[in-house]
Amino acid sequence: MLIRRPDDIRPSEITPESAFLNRRATLAALFGAGAATALPRAFAAEGATPAAPPAPNLTYTKNARYTVPNDTPNSWAEVTGYNNFYEFGTDKTDPARNAGTLRAKPWSVEIAGEAEVRGKFTFEDIVKPHALEERIYRFRCVEAWSMVIPWVGFPLGDLLKRFKPTSKAKYVEFTTLLDPRQMPGQSLPVLDWPYVEGLRIDEAMHPLTLLVTGVYGRELPNQNGAPLRLMAPWKYGFKNVKSIVKIRFTEQQPRNSWNVAAPNEYGFYANVNPQVDHPRWSQASERRIGGGFFARRQPTLTFNGYAEQVAGLYTGMDLKRYF
Amino acid sequence: MTRDQRYRWLFKPLAFAACLVPLAWAIAGVLVASGVSLPALIPVPALGADPVRRVLGIFGKTALNLLLVTLSITPLRQLSGNAHLLRFRRMLGLFAFFYALLHLAVYLLFQSFSWPEIVRDITRRPYITIGFTALLLLVPLAVTSTNGMMRRLKKRWQTLHRLIYPIAILGVWHYWWQIKRDIRQPLLYASLLALLLGWRLWKHWMDRSRRSSPSDLT
Numbered sequence: 001m002l003i004r005r006p007d008d009i010r011p012s013e014i015t016p017e018s019a020f021l022n023r024r025a026t027l028a029a030l031f032g033a034g035a036a037t038a039l040p041r042a043f044a045a046e047g048a049t050p051a052a053p054p055a056p057n058l059t060y061t062k063n064a065r066y067t068v069p070n071d072t073p074n075s076w077a078e079v080t081g082y083n084n085f086y087e088f089g090t091d092k093t094d095p096a097r098n099a100g101t102l103r104a105k106p107w108s109v110e111i112a113g114e115a116e117v118r119g120k121f122t123f124e125d126i127v128k129p130h131a132l133e134e135r136i137y138r139f140r141c142v143e144a145w146s147m148v149i150p151w152v153g154f155p156l157g158d159l160l161k162r163f164k165p166t167s168k169a170k171y172v173e174f175t176t177l178l179d180p181r182q183m184p185g186q187s188l189p190v191l192d193w194p195y196v197e198g199l200r201i202d203e204a205m206h207p208l209t210l211l212v213t214g215v216y217g218r219e220l221p222n223q224n225g226a227p228l229r230l231m232a233p234w235k236y237g238f239k240n241v242k243s244i245v246k247i248r249f250t251e252q253q254p255r256n257s258w259n260v261a262a263p264n265e266y267g268f269y270a271n272v273n274p275q276v277d278h279p280r281w282s283q284a285s286e287r288r289i290g291g292g293f294f295a296r297r298q299p300t301l302t303f304n305g306y307a308e309q310v311a312g313l314y315t316g317m318d319l320k321r322y323f
Numbered sequence: 324m325t326r327d328q329r330y331r332w333l334f335k336p337l338a339f340a341a342c343l344v345p346l347a348w349a350i351a352g353v354l355v356a357s358g359v360s361l362p363a364l365i366p367v368p369a370l371g372a373d374p375v376r377r378v379l380g381i382f383g384k385t386a387l388n389l390l391l392v393t394l395s396i397t398p399l400r401q402l403s404g405n406a407h408l409l410r411f412r413r414m415l416g417l418f419a420f421f422y423a424l425l426h427l428a429v430y431l432l433f434q435s436f437s438w439p440e441i442v443r444d445i446t447r448r449p450y451i452t453i454g455f456t457a458l459l460l461l462v463p464l465a466v467t468s469t470n471g472m473m474r475r476l477k478k479r480w481q482t483l484h485r486l487i488y489p490i491a492i493l494g495v496w497h498y499w500w501q502i503k504r505d506i507r508q509p510l511l512y513a514s515l516l517a518l519l520l521g522w523r524l525w526k527h528w529m530d531r532s533r534r535s536s537p538s539d540l541t
Contacts (some may be wrong), residue, residue, distance in 0.1 A: 074372075079487035082372035093371055118365045143503075145373060149355045261504060280448055280501065282440060287433075293353045297435040 056152030056217025095223035198254030450500035
């Protein structure tokens with residue numbers, strides 16, 4: 001498959017790493033008055049993580065083709081301290097607090113359904129044959145907030161091809177670990193556990209779709225979905241299932257947890273679409289996390305800014321109906 | 324100090340100061356999140372990665388909390404027989420209104436003062452419609468909360484101020500309706516409100532049955 005380079009990014013627009021790592025200090029200098037110490041304190045009090053990322057512990061290459069022009073990634077503290085991962089609690093700060101109980105090593109993934117190669121594979125079986133790369137993607141939550149995140153992973157399609165899906169494989173279903181001892185949030189019936197999600201096979205095979213193993217050059221922290229999670233950046237965050245233990249190729253469209261919970265609010269496709277509002281709030285704009293208390297909303301982009309790459313997947317579909 | 328003086332000069336000022344704590348807490352949090360360093364002695368709240376949403380929640384919750392506390396004054400007075408408790412009611416009610424206004428102000432900021440979007444929210448999104456209605460209904464209560472108004476309206480004052488019951492119901496409903504899945508907190512608020520309103524109904528019913536058939540009770 002041809003990977004098209006999006007024409008909206010010029011090398012001159014890519015923010016140098018040193019600049020984005022220093023953005024807090026830069027902001028602090030703008031605001032003056034001891035901000036450099038005050039900001040980390042705000043996060044330290046949350047019992048979470050420091051603002052700066054720890055040193056990388058993964059081997060990967062930076063894929064400069066995938067970056068977000070005129071924007072800088074969110075801080076390590078924001079990416080790892082503000083999460084929706086209901087398996088560890090429903091507050092955004094719960095996962096960072098509670099995800100320590102997850103045992104991400106050792107890990108295995110079951111491959112099932114309409115494929116020639118099936119069975120149980122260790123994390124190493126899954127990841128080892130692939131070269132890891134860093135891609136900076138926009139992340140848009142269905143709750144109308146957003147981030148920019150430097151993920152580390154590899155194209156999901158490269159993995160799926162190894163299992164030789166048959167002609168009946170029209171969809172791919174992903175399942176999160178089910179274990180209330182490791183995931184205390186599962187002892188409450190907030191969702192119908194385990195969390196399941198699905199993609200159409202062409203979406204799953206699309207070169208933008210990543211299987212993520214790390215962020216900021218490090219192995220995924222538990223609260224971000226360790227050790228394996230999905231990332232289809234043109235879809236709302238909830239599609240990007242975390243801590244995956246099962247991948248199943250199916251002929252029928254799989255169920256997906258949020259759609260089961262509230263079918264009128266969350267669809268199967270969940271493509272980021274400023275034209276189609278959530279019944280309870282507008283999707284036309286979003287709040288970028290990290291902009292501070294007085295930051296203005298910014299317009300939401302169709303397919304989260306990836307229309308050029310993915311709009312073709314949905315030619316002829318009524319996106320208001322298939323939301 | 325007589326009991327009366329203790330309430331006037333000690334307990335009421337203390338309650339007033341306590342009502343200002345959430346505001347002070349939010350302001351300190353916003354200052355820190357905006358890069359202002361505060362003296363180390365001040366406990367700094369962590370507003371986290373999304374300070375606007377956090378402060379929106381703090382003000383909304385405080386308004387709701389104060390509404391419930393206001394509604395608990397009458398039952399507490401009836402249970403304890405302490406009539407001094409009534410002296411807190413107006414102040415608490417006005418603070419509930421104050422925090423509801425702050426909640427609205429932060430919501431306007433949350434929407435970047437985009438008026439078409441805000442009007443659409445209020446008219447088309449039911450949970451915002453009912454929240455806004457609750458706030459509007461609080462206005463006449465706040466305006467008529469003075470002693471002068473109380474005297475002027477006489478019997479009608481009490482009738483008007485019974486609006487606090489539907490307002491509290493709308494407030495809890497407003498909270499419930501925006502929760503995605505985990506309804507434990509709104510359920511707690513709804514239960515407390517049901518208890519407070521249920522107490523009044525029960526009392527009303529008991530008083531009436533006592534008046535109508537006193538011989539049954541012997």
